[in-house]
Amino acid sequence: MKVAVNPAYEIDIHLSPVSTIDSVDFENLQFGKVFTDHMFEADYLDGKWTNCAIKPLTKLQLHPATSALHYGQAIFEGMKAFKNQEGKATLFRPDANLSRLNESCRRMAIPEVPEELFMNALFNLVRIEQDWIPNTDDGSMYIRPYIFATDDFVGIKPSDTFKLVIFCCPVARYYQKPVRVYMQEEYVRAFPGGTGAVKAAGNYAATMMPLQQIREKGYDQMLWIDGVTHNRLQEIGTMNVFVQIDDTIITIPTDEGTILKGITRDSCIELLKAEGFKVEIRDVTIQELLDAHKTGRLHDAFGTGTAATIAPIGVIGYKDIAYELPPVEGRKASNWLKQEMWSIRKGISADRFGWMWAV
Ligand SMILES: Cc1ncc(COP(=O)(O)O)c(C=O)c1O
Secondary structure, X not given: XXXXXXXXXXXXXXXXXXXXXXXXXXXXXXXXXXXXXXXXXXXXXXXXXXXEEEEEOOOOOOOOOEHHHHHOOEEEOOXXXXXXXXXXXXXEOHHXXXXXXXXXXXXXXOOOOOHHHHHHHHHHHHHHOHHHOXXXXXXXXXXXXXXXXXXXXXXXXXXXXXXXXXXXXXXXXXXXXXXXXXXXXXXXXXXXXXXXXXXXXXXXHOOXXXXXXXXXXXXXXXXXXXXXXXXXXXXXXXXXXXXXXXXXXXXXXXXXXXXXXXXXXXXXXXXXXXXXXXXXXXXXXXXXXXXXXXXXXXXXXXEEEOOOEEEEEEEEEEOOEEEEOOOHHHOHHHHHHHHHHHHHHHOOOOOOOXXXXXX
């Protein structure tokens, strides 16, 4: 079967004769460890995207000199498909993911992916895999598009060839408990002029060693501090950060180009403002945060991201002191946001911003 809106991006579809779906324990899904039956693959060759195919999930065969493996010219996205209350498959803001994917491409000298190609690939893949979207309160199907440089080459230059892959994982809740985050000034995730604002693979590679260190101290994620003043909050490893001081919900500006423009962050800002919460987009320093904690004015703190949606922060660590935050049950903003995001995705609350796309 072939499907295409534009014949230039015709997708060859080969369905798997067997499915592993019956062997999956949907009640105990571990995030990112279970994969659906099919994947999408395309190549960038001779200046255009070609070889578009949906096929049974399989390993990639790579030349040992594949340049992304040495030089890290690679980017990715993360998005989700849901089942609404009528059991229909939907996608949350895929247009925003495509636009960020292409922003990442531009920064990393990777050819952009045309909208027709991306949407055609995505919607066909999700349609084929829709039985994998868990129909549970916490369940969804995580979708991972990524692009990497495929020139077989030793030497620093932008690759001429690339591979785009999309695969899917049925997932449940990301964090079982409130997140413990840690702030330190020694290691920096991103700085002005760098790649912090895009989803470049290397951004994450550089965080592994500091992450390993704080995991040994019992923390889940780093709350990164900026590399210029070594004083301002940036974001959590895979989430944007929000804090509530007094009655104001504050999140960090992204205009310095060091923080990923989270789609969940943007959605939360819109929802909070529409509900009448007082929202400020401004810098927060370590000192302001600790002072607010000391004086009992830090009422809520949470991370926002596709994987976890809204993850309440239970503890903020700094210089080996664990600052406990108020009990999660009493927090107004993050609990309301969590419920509202869930209701929109389930099709219970009105989709006032046009975020849900029927598959
Ligand atoms: C570094 C970083 N910040 C923030 C986010 C949250 O972005 P989004 O809400 O679009 O998933 C992510 C996840 O994509 C991330 O990797």
